[in-house]
Amino acid sequence: MTVSARKWILTGRVQGVGYRPFVYNRAVDLGLGGTVYNGAGKVFVYAEGDPKALDRLAHDLVHAAPPLARPELASCEAVDPEGLDDFRILASDAATEAEIHVPPDLFTCDDCLAELTDPEERRFGYPYINCTLGGPRYTIIEAMPYDRPNTSMADFPLCDACRDESESPADRRFHAQPLACPECGPQLEFVRLNVGADTAATGASNDSEQPRNLIGPSRLKPFPQNPEHEDPLEQAVAAIEAGQILAIKGIGGYHLVCDATNDAAVGRLRERKHRPHKPLAVMFPLRGPDGLDAVREHLRPAPVAAAALTDPARPIVLVEKRAECSLSSLLAPGLRELGAFLPYSPLHHELLGRLGRPVVATSGNISGEPVITDTVEAENRLAGIADAFLHHDRPIVRPADDPVVRPMAGRARAIRMGRGTAPVERK
Numbered sequence: 001m002t003v004s005a006r007k008w009i010l011t012g013r014v015q016g017v018g019y020r021p022f023v024y025n026r027a028v029d030l031g032l033g034g035t036v037y038n039g040a041g042k043v044f045v046y047a048e049g050d051p052k053a054l055d056r057l058a059h060d061l062v063h064a065a066p067p068l069a070r071p072e073l074a075s076c077e078a079v080d081p082e083g084l085d086d087f088r089i090l091a092s093d094a095a096t097e098a099e100i101h102v103p104p105d106l107f108t109c110d111d112c113l114a115e116l117t118d119p120e121e122r123r124f125g126y127p128y129i130n131c132t133l134g135g136p137r138y139t140i141i142e143a144m145p146y147d148r149p150n151t152s153m154a155d156f157p158l159c160d161a162c163r164d165e166s167e168s169p170a171d172r173r174f175h176a177q178p179l180a181c182p183e184c185g186p187q188l189e190f191v192r193l194n195v196g197a198d199t200a201a202t203g204a205s206n207d208s209e210q211p212r213n214l215i216g217p218s219r220l221k222p223f224p225q226n227p228e229h230e231d232p233l234e235q236a237v238a239a240i241e242a243g244q245i246l247a248i249k250g251i252g253g254y255h256l257v258c259d260a261t262n263d264a265a266v267g268r269l270r271e272r273k274h275r276p277h278k279p280l281a282v283m284f285p286l287r288g289p290d291g292l293d294a295v296r297e298h299l300r301p302a303p304v305a306a307a308a309l310t311d312p313a314r315p316i317v318l319v320e321k322r323a324e325c326s327l328s329s330l331l332a333p334g335l336r337e338l339g340a341f342l343p344y345s346p347l348h349h350e351l352l353g354r355l356g357r358p359v360v361a362t363s364g365n366i367s368g369e370p371v372i373t374d375t376v377e378a379e380n381r382l383a384g385i386a387d388a389f390l391h392h393d394r395p396i397v398r399p400a401d402d403p404v405v406r407p408m409a410g411r412a413r414a415i416r417m418g419r420g421t422a423p424v425e426r427k
Contacts, residue, residue, distance in 0.1 A: 005034075005048035005081040008061060012072035014043045015146040016103025018132030019069050021174040024089050026060050028169065033084035038092035038145040042074065048081040068106060068133065068312065089175065092145040103137040103146060105251050105400065105419050107314045107344040111172060116346050117353070122161070127233070127347035128178075128186045128394065135178045138423065139252045139398050148177045152395040159184035186394035188347075190232035192239075193383050236390045237354045245269050247364050247378055247386035251345050252400025252419040253371030254364025254378050256385060261357060266330040269360060272385040274367055279332035281316045281339035281402065283361040285352040294358065295340055298325040308405050308412035313420030314344035315403040317412070327358065341402065344420065347392070363401055371399045 010019075015038060023036045027047055032054065034047035047057055058076065065071050108116070112129045115121040123129045130136070143150040158166060162181050165173040173179055180186060239246055243265045246257045256273065258265040260282045270276055287293040291310060295301055299319040301309060308317045316339040321332075332338050341361075343349045352359065363371045364382060372378045373396035379389060400419035405412040414421065 001050060003048060003081050004051045004054055005046070005079050006054055006058070006076060007079050008045040008058070008076045009074040010043040010045065010061060010071045011041070011074045013068070013070035013103060015041065015144075016106075016137040016177065017069040018066045018172075018174075018176070019043055019071065020089050021132060021169065022066050022069070023061065024087055024169055024174075026064070027057060027087040030057055032057060032087060034087050035084070035090050036087075037090035038147070040093070040145055043071075044093075046079070046082075047087070048084060066133065092147050102141060102144070102423050104313070104421060104423070105137050105139050106134045107312050107420065108346050108349060109134040112346065113349065116349060123181055125233075125350060126180075126182050126185070127188060127345070127350050128180045128392070129346045130176065130178050130180065131173045132176045133172070135176070136251050136394075137178075139396050139400050139419070140178060140394070142397050146177060148179075151177060152397050153178050153180070156180060156185055156394075186392045188232040189391045189393070190230075190235040190388065191379070191391060192388040193379060193386070232390060233350055233354060236351060236388070239388050240355060240359065244387040245272070245385060246388050246390055247382045248347075248351070248361075248390040249373075249375070249378070249392050249396075250347065251396075252398070252402075253373045253396060254382065255361045256364050256382070258360050259357065260327050260331060260360050263328045263330055266328040266360060269362075269385070270330065273362075275362075277333060279335060279337075279339055280330075280360045280362050281341060281404075282327065282331060282358050283341055283343060283348060283352065284358045285356060286342055286349065291342060295319070295342075298322055298327050298358070299338060299340055301340075302407060304407040304410060304412055308407065309340065309342055311412075313403055314342055315405045315412075315414075315418075315421065316341045318404070318406045318415075331360065339404065361402075371401050373399045 020036050023045055027034055030053040032047040032049040036045045047054060062071050062073055109131060112131055112134055115123050116129050118124055140151040140153060148154060158179060162179050162184055165171045166175060166179050168174055236246055240259050243259060243262050245268060247254045248257050256269060258269050284294040292301060292306055300322055301319045305317050305319045308315060318337045319340045320336055321338050343352050365371045366381060372381055375391050403418035403421040404416040405414050
């Protein structure tokens, strides 16, 4: 058999989207030997074997890439074979001249959602499940190339089970950098601060809870795990059901969250945040074949809006309200539209799945200031707004608000870029 060899350099969005595992598996399927590695924003591929198989790989590197990848062929050259009989993923080369394409934060894929809701899976109900196709990216990156040691996941050593997944070419978590599970990944913590402040108004009682010391540096990871403690998510659901306001740490910062059907809760949020008129965005549970059944109970998403709602970026979309909308009238007073979006992180899916109703999910900040990302700062700055906090211990490196789009002239037009759509790359 004639043996040929080629080298390719790929640029574009090829980090954080499962591109190297894709190259590996495709090369192995084609019976090729060689290597693939990251180099400061580029991917370098060397393969040798049958010339027809190399032609097929050359086509697939660009035209059969993972759905969220956007590879661009920078160069291809024929070289002398090195005599390699297997294919390997090599360690990243940070010394290569940088051509950085930072991957955006990605929504939770269908496979992860299936695991999240399957009691037989070890990540059942785990709010930080992810794989090469979904999970945090931009908001956890501290340096390039995009490898775990260069992210805020560096302080979460992989357990043996996760490491096996990460190193198995046949696993969909092969080389997934934010990989985590309940044994080795981020944890939740529920904290109540406003003792007795609104118990009469909300019907909730915090007598057994004590205020927290709000002064000092951010907590060290991980939060203590005590199986005798109540599930933080169940505490959060109970607080929302009782009409309380929660500050919940998400992908790019904190959200202020309350029951979107509760006038009293929405009114208190407006009063405390000094936001008397500006519309509040609502997150709806994922329900139905296309995920939009809960949205359609209250809103009328036209085809463009429906497509935008289910876009991988999961933006806030301005959607026409139904006349019979039973959400709080205080969400968008005097307006015919409401900002709606779907859950995009497993934490949101778990929260809304257990709650079973839409929630207000507005930026966790003091009006006019950037969204808050740090745990201690959140407790200090938002204590006058939130009744309780749902924290996690994965540091947010870069804040990111939710993106906002408006359907206009047959297209979804960006009003605000943010998580999932930023950073924006221009040719």
